[in-house]
Amino acid sequence: MAAGNRSGLITEAGGEEEAPSESLTEASEGAFLLVAQDEEDFFMYQTLLAEASFFLFLLQCDGEVAEEARQRGCLACGGVLHRADYERRPRGEPRGLGAGFARRYSFCCGAEGCRKRNTPPSLRFLGRRVYLGAVVVLVSAMREGPTPTRLDRLQELIGVCPRTVRRWRQWWQATFPRTAVWVATRGLLSRQVEETRLPGSLLDRLLGTVRERVVALLRLISPLTSRPLPADRNI
Numbered sequence: 001m002a003a004g005n006r007s008g009l010i011t012e013a014g015g016e017e018e019a020p021s022e023s024l025t026e027a028s029e030g031a032f033l034l035v036a037q038d039e040e041d042f043f044m045y046q047t048l049l050a051e052a053s054f055f056l057f058l059l060q061c062d063g064e065v066a067e068e069a070r071q072r073g074c075l076a077c078g079g080v081l082h083r084a085d086y087e088r089r090p091r092g093e094p095r096g097l098g099a100g101f102a103r104r105y106s107f108c109c110g111a112e113g114c115r116k117r118n119t120p121p122s123l124r125f126l127g128r129r130v131y132l133g134a135v136v137v138l139v140s141a142m143r144e145g146p147t148p149t150r151l152d153r154l155q156e157l158i159g160v161c162p163r164t165v166r167r168w169r170q171w172w173q174a175t176f177p178r179t180a181v182w183v184a185t186r187g188l189l190s191r192q193v194e195e196t197r198l199p200g201s202l203l204d205r206l207l208g209t210v211r212e213r214v215v216a217l218l219r220l221i222s223p224l225t226s227r228p229l230p231a232d233r234n235i
């Protein structure tokens with residue numbers, strides 16, 4: 001309980017238990033940490049993007065989400081769902097993930113007269129974007145402190161060009177805040193998240209290791225991945 005409160009105070013900043021002297025110490029340490037953290041985040045995000053185990057974990061999550069969808073049945077009529085995956089050609093993942101990684105889990109309803117396609121949410125694929133969701137999240141978050149060196153490194157690591165990154169950031173800051181997913185999420189947060197700094201500001205707000213926070217964010221936005229978005233077209 002005490003530990004929970006303590007971390008709650010740090011996250012929510014300005015807790016009433018703070019003594020004035022503690023506040024001063026925390027403020028100066030905080031300023032230092034912010035500068036250091038920007039650099040640290042960049043390297044942690046970069047490391048995560050190269051981790052096969054991270055992407056395989058997302059594949060496993062997608063498998064679980066798909067199994068839940070299968071058990072639930074057709075969203076339109078409740079009919080039995082049959083597997084009807086389709087192949088994607090994603091970009092941005094590390095090598096050696098295996099052929100199964102590119103398979104987008106999907107189902108078709110078996111009921112006569114319905115036959116609707118049911119595509120469950122995904123933590124790997126973000127709508128119709130060619131780049132994987134984790135790449136779109138992490139690279140967009142990195143671009144908060146862009147330097148030519150960083151952009152070069154990103155291009156080398158995942159082959160993404162600065163123009164694409166700019167489009168992603170426009171989506172995060174202009175389109176994403178208008179989605180029902182974000183409106184609902186924002187309502188659950190105790191403090192406002194700076195929308196001009198999305199998705200980095202949301203990643204900062206979540207708890208856990210970088211990997212856990214990215215997974216949480218991908219899970220949070222995953223409802224966006226199972227239905228077409230008008231603004232998806234240009235991304």
Ligand SMILES: [Zn+2]
Nearest residue numbers: 074077109114
């Ligand atoms: Zn159906």
